[in-house]
Amino acid sequence: MIFKVYFQKKFNQVPVREFTESIYVEGDSEADVRKKLAPREYNIEFVTPISGEYLEYEQSKGSFTVESL
Incomplete structure (x- = not known):
């Protein structure tokens, strides 16, 4: 199954919408x-x-890539 993850790059950073990133x-x-x-x-x-x-x-968006972990 594929999951979309919303995150901040720094663990101690307070979540701010403008700095939220996402990965699959x-x-x-x-x-x-x-x-x-x-x-x-x-x-x-x-x-x-x-x-x-x-x-x-x-997937139709150009930025769709699934991270391989």
């Missing part, structure tokens, strides 16, 4: 994705699974 990660569950991203020390705000029409929409 393949994993079995939200916990699995968080475990895979733990070494990067991101301040993860939200992890959401994407599928169906939402996944198709994200």
